[in-house]
Amino acid sequence: MPLDRLVLHGLRNLQPVDFEPVSRVNLITGENGSGKTSLLEGIHILGMGRSFRTRNMRHVIAHEGEELLVHGRLAGEPPIPFGVRRRRSEGELEIRLAGERVGRLASLVETLPLQLINPDAFRLLEGSPAGRREFLDWGVFHVKHDFLEAWQRARRALKHRNALLRHGRMSDASLTAWEHELVHWSERIDAMRGAWVEAFLPVFEETLAGLLPLEGLRLRYTRGWDRRRSLAEVLRQGRDVDRQMGFTQQGPQRADLAIRLGKRPAIEVLSRGQQKLVVSAMKLAQGRLLEASTGRRCVYLIDDLPAELDASHRRLFCRWLENMRCQVFITSIEPDALADLWRADTPLAMFHVKRSAAGSGELLPRERQIS
Ligand SMILES: Nc1ncnc2c1ncn2[C@@H]1O[C@H](COP(=O)(O)OP(=O)(O)O)[C@@H](O)[C@H]1O
Ligand SMILES: [Mg+2]
Structure with a gap:
């Protein structure tokens, strides 16, 4: 089941994000330091209870902030809301699943099977x-x-x-x-x-x-x-x-x-x-x-694909993802490197993370084509 809503608060330099509906394929572009990897990091924390960049979750909480909150909702009948909160002042991650407080990290991992592809x-x-x-x-x-x-x-x-x-x-x-x-x-x-x-x-x-x-x-x-x-x-x-x-x-x-x-x-x-x-x-x-x-599908987080694979393999790789009908979040520095890799009928959404002079990142929709 894919995510159909994603909320991020207090995550590194990103301004609060409330992304709904989330598409099957989500392309995220933005210049260096805008917050693209942070966005994937947020989804990773939601699904794994930890970052892929640091062991210390305090580093992920926005410098001026008191807490990090990541919330998602799995599409389905009924939809399943779940999320994690990490306060700067506490060592523990607070996990909620379908309205209940849960103690096991494994519940998150079961809820959102993730695959990360990064350097x-x-x-x-x-x-x-x-x-x-x-x-x-x-x-x-x-x-x-x-x-x-x-x-x-x-x-x-x-x-x-x-x-x-x-x-x-x-x-x-x-x-x-x-x-x-x-x-x-x-x-x-x-x-x-x-x-x-x-x-x-x-x-x-x-x-x-x-x-x-x-x-x-x-x-x-x-x-x-x-x-x-x-x-x-x-x-x-x-x-x-x-x-x-x-x-x-x-x-x-x-x-x-x-x-x-x-x-x-x-x-x-x-x-x-x-x-x-x-x-x-x-x-x-x-x-x-x-x-x-x-019968369950993974969500794929892919950081900077163009930097990792050449154009023809990138195309083959995306074709697999498309045929698997997996939800995908892919980042890239170049705005158009990823846009033409998908079939016309694949639900696709494009976002741009805009970096302000003060360094904060704002996630903005680009032209969208959802079939
Ligand atoms: N805890 C934090 N609070 C605020 N800003 C942060 C924090 N940690 C890192 N940053 C800043 O967040 C920005 C986003 O980094 P990153 O997500 O790696 O960008 P990108 O992947 O787009 O290059 C960087 O400019 C970094 O300095
Ligand atoms: Mg990055």
């Missing part, structure tokens, strides 16, 4: 496994309702095991107990991740073929511990080394998606542009699989 996202292949695990777990989370619990329990067991490795005795019975717990939940996690990857691969391969034919590109899931041994065995036999290191060396916290071209890691052979297309295909495939398995 950091394009580093998915070269960066640490943490980013790829996050990508993987996003997919699993949205299709398996018990994934979050398994993940939280495994993390808790891992924390206790690590604490005992550092401070406890080797013979400690509680070490065995926590290992038992860790093994149980890790096996659940591994089974869910493995099943998700199996469903993901054909969708990814098809999407990639439509963007950039790359013979021999393979994506493989590695579970995070020795392939030939059970985790119980790995943990038992690894106690000495783990104790010296002060933490658990193997387990689902080390899972990864290995991406190779032929025999080599893809990152060693692909050009920067090719890497971006592989990441684009991964992100599109994530949304396609979500729809195929749950």
Whole structure:
């Protein structure tokens, strides 16, 4: 379900925004520093409870302001209002969903499945496994309702095991107990991740073929511990080394998606542009699989697409988004770089963020064509 209303208050330099109705494709242009990325950041906070630019939400609150408020409404019968508020004076995010106060961030994530494509996202292949695990777990989370619990329990067991490795005795019975717990939940996690990857691969391969034919590109899931041994065995036999290191060396916290071209890691052979297309295909495939398995569509946030993809790939990429009928927010510095990429019957709205002399940004509609 798409957003049909979006309200932003107290977000960085942006003047209050109340955007209604929100179109399927929303193109946002504006000069550097006008507030385009901030607008995407606001939607990201609405869907994820956090910014993609900073860990410190105080940085997102307008300098002179006391609080940040982001509110959205999902189209549907009935429409679902939801939102978050963050006061400068308080550490916590206040989350509301359908009129109720909720405590779990996961409720936001469930409500608004988001995919972000920005320069950091394009580093998915070269960066640490943490980013790829996050990508993987996003997919699993949205299709398996018990994934979050398994993940939280495994993390808790891992924390206790690590604490005992550092401070406890080797013979400690509680070490065995926590290992038992860790093994149980890790096996659940591994089974869910493995099943998700199996469903993901054909969708990814098809999407990639439509963007950039790359013979021999393979994506493989590695579970995070020795392939030939059970985790119980790995943990038992690894106690000495783990104790010296002060933490658990193997387990689902080390899972990864290995991406190779032929025999080599893809990152060693692909050009920067090719890497971006592989990441684009991964992100599109994530949304396609979500729809195929749950009937829900992602909202895509895409920051400065013209700076990232060349004209012909930009066109192919937008064609995928259009065929997926996903709601999209795309920013660009150049006013017209994105306007002619869409079919005439695609609901499209164009906005311009105007930067005032004092630095504030005002979101204004440009000529609009909604069919
Ligand atoms: N907390 C804040 N309060 C007010 N202005 C801010 C805050 N944080 C950043 N800014 C300003 O907001 C502007 C918008 O930045 P940004 O969204 O990155 O613009 P764009 O993506 O259009 O280049 C910048 O000029 C920046 O200096
Ligand atoms: Mg920007």
